[in-house]
Amino acid sequence: MAIYCLIGQSASGKSTVERELESMGYPRIVSYTTRPMRKGEKDGVDYHFIDTDTFIWKDADGFFAERAQYRDWYYGLSLDGIDYLNKDFIVVVTIHGYEELVRVAGNENVIGVHIKVEERERIIRQLKRGDDVDEVIRRIHTDRVDFAGVEDVCHYTVPNNNIETTVEVVSLIIKSQSNAKESR
Numbered sequence: 001m002a003i004y005c006l007i008g009q010s011a012s013g014k015s016t017v018e019r020e021l022e023s024m025g026y027p028r029i030v031s032y033t034t035r036p037m038r039k040g041e042k043d044g045v046d047y048h049f050i051d052t053d054t055f056i057w058k059d060a061d062g063f064f065a066e067r068a069q070y071r072d073w074y075y076g077l078s079l080d081g082i083d084y085l086n087k088d089f090i091v092v093v094t095i096h097g098y099e100e101l102v103r104v105a106g107n108e109n110v111i112g113v114h115i116k117v118e119e120r121e122r123i124i125r126q127l128k129r130g131d132d133v134d135e136v137i138r139r140i141h142t143d144r145v146d147f148a149g150v151e152d153v154c155h156y157t158v159p160n161n162n163i164e165t166t167v168e169v170v171s172l173i174i175k176s177q178s179n180a181k182e183s184r
Helices: 014-023 052-060 095-105 118-128 133-146 163-182
Strands: 001-005 066-070 073-075 089-093 110-116 158-159
Touching: 001 014, 001 095, 001 163, 014 089, 014 163, 052 073, 066 095, 095 110, 110 163, 118 133, 158 163
Parallel strands: 001 089, 001 110, 110 158
Antiparallel strands: 066 073
16 A cells, blocks of 8 residues: 655645545545645644644654645645555655655655646636736746646556546556555
8 A cells, every 4th residue: 555645736636636636535644734735625624733833843753754844834645544564645745755655654655646647738727716926927937937847757647638538547656556555
């Protein structure tokens, strides 16, 4: 069994893929963050929302398997209570987060799946969902640097031109990987 890391640039649909897979019965790992809760989000469902002091204390205590800072907010992922050796889990992470999980859990237990969408389409998606134009431009430039070489890092790249097809392909990847591990 394994942790399946969904990795993708802004507006690639990685969180939508994660939610769809979760609705199909694949458990996801809920990350921690210090950023404010957005409208419609729920603590313990979308993230574990904690204050900065608590995050720093937990981090110093070695609680997080991976962590990152984006602007003034911290994000972290804990494997505490996660039995990835006997069950498959899904999680959205950055390339750095993926590499940290590989370091902690081992290459054979962490599978990277790049959710790919062309840059033009990602810009359109961000603008349609109402993102600020300056923020869209900043994210696109940041993504160009942060995701350079992502296809070389991940085990799989799945184009996301249609969410249903993308979810189906990722689900098949998980099933085939799980079957391969069980037959060993």
